[in-house]
Amino acid sequence: MQIAIVGLAGSGKTTVFNTLTRGHAETGGFGGLTLNVGVVKVPDERLDKLAVIFKPKKIVQADVTYVDLPAPPASSEGRVGTEELPAEHLARLRDSDALLHVVRAFEDPSNPHPHGSVDPERDIEGLDLEFILADLAMVDRRLERLGSSGRHGTTAEREANEREEVILKRLKTALDAGRPIRDEHLDVDDARAIRGFRFLTEKPALILLNIGEGEIAGAPELVARIAAGYPHEHALVEALSAKIEMELGELDPEDARTFMEELGIAESGLGRVIALSYRLLGLISFLTAGPDEVRAWPIPDGTAAVDAAGAIHTDLSKGFIRAETVAYEDLLTLGSMAEARKAGRLRSEGKTYRVKDGDVLEILFSR
Numbered sequence: 001m002q003i004a005i006v007g008l009a010g011s012g013k014t015t016v017f018n019t020l021t022r023g024h025a026e027t028g029g030f031g032g033l034t035l036n037v038g039v040v041k042v043p044d045e046r047l048d049k050l051a052v053i054f055k056p057k058k059i060v061q062a063d064v065t066y067v068d069l070p071a072p073p074a075s076s077e078g079r080v081g082t083e084e085l086p087a088e089h090l091a092r093l094r095d096s097d098a099l100l101h102v103v104r105a106f107e108d109p110s111n112p113h114p115h116g117s118v119d120p121e122r123d124i125e126g127l128d129l130e131f132i133l134a135d136l137a138m139v140d141r142r143l144e145r146l147g148s149s150g151r152h153g154t155t156a157e158r159e160a161n162e163r164e165e166v167i168l169k170r171l172k173t174a175l176d177a178g179r180p181i182r183d184e185h186l187d188v189d190d191a192r193a194i195r196g197f198r199f200l201t202e203k204p205a206l207i208l209l210n211i212g213e214g215e216i217a218g219a220p221e222l223v224a225r226i227a228a229g230y231p232h233e234h235a236l237v238e239a240l241s242a243k244i245e246m247e248l249g250e251l252d253p254e255d256a257r258t259f260m261e262e263l264g265i266a267e268s269g270l271g272r273v274i275a276l277s278y279r280l281l282g283l284i285s286f287l288t289a290g291p292d293e294v295r296a297w298p299i300p301d302g303t304a305a306v307d308a309a310g311a312i313h314t315d316l317s318k319g320f321i322r323a324e325t326v327a328y329e330d331l332l333t334l335g336s337m338a339e340a341r342k343a344g345r346l347r348s349e350g351k352t353y354r355v356k357d358g359d360v361l362e363i364l365f366s367r
């Protein structure tokens, strides 16, 4: 799973990246073109609790990759233009599963906003428009090609082309009206037909308002206001003081606690953002537990047991017999798989069983 950190120049993308990855990438680059990549372990206290029971050799958390993309340079017309992004960056962006859109909400007279004022709504709209234009350019190019060469080929090819044309025209109407593709409620077949384009406005987005340290108390109100004005599908709004979180991450836990008390912060925003990005991607975790390892496996919500087995290894999916399943809470209360079985809480589930978050699975398979 990969999440792209996007946003206007100087909004705090690299600061957020450092916070999430506990990294030390250079901030304040102002239009520098460095791309940062980091892997973040998803905190999951269930793993620690299971480890007490199973005493495994290791604990493996689920992970998410974050890519910090530099803001696109201003185009000749003064817009930020995705077309000006280096090809490698654009490919990274398209290959991401979701967007973490960092928006400047902090005031800092010593570091003026490039547009002269701090205005989160304007900035959100600005970047959204860029992404809409980038998708629209792809749709137009493809429609043009389909118009000229799409009439050739076998019957099956022509039919597929016609079908694609219908979907793309629908997307064009939406994009022309300023609507992101994720608002279109495409059915499964249509979504599959356009998957190869990796449209930017189809990706789920987490709008992260980067607030100043003096604005933490007002954060819920700000989030509510921005969310009310952003009624889009697969979009969440959250606030974080990136600079503070980055500084917190550099302190040892005791000092961090004192610092948080001084600032009146109840909990660190870091875990919240990681958990939110997980939710945004529609991911859940199933767990495996044994003497070797206790581990969380990320899968899309709705995954069938046979496919969940495949996330561990393709052999497990090919030779799938059944999944011995117990809910994490039951396992924790009862203390072992054997006790769970005695208590009738261990279920044998077949291929099509829809795996739930926190299911502890043992896959039985034949080679």
Ligand SMILES: Nc1nc2c(ncn2[C@@H]2O[C@H](COP(=O)(O)OP(=O)(O)OP(=O)(O)O)[C@@H](O)[C@H]2O)c(=O)[nH]1
Pocket: 007, 008, 009, 010, 011, 012, 013, 014, 015, 016, 026, 027, 028, 029, 030, 031, 032, 069, 070, 071, 106, 107, 108, 111, 210, 211, 212, 213, 241, 242, 243, 244
């Ligand atoms: N006062 C204040 N400054 C911040 C905050 N977050 C980031 N900054 C500062 O804003 C400047 C830009 O932050 P970066 O994280 O480099 O922003 P960026 O979006 O990565 O910038 P580019 O990569 O150049 O587009 C740096 O000087 C940061 O220290 C904040 O919450 N409060």
Ligand SMILES: [Mg+2]
Pocket: 013, 014, 015, 027, 028, 029, 069, 070, 071
């Ligand atoms: Mg940066």
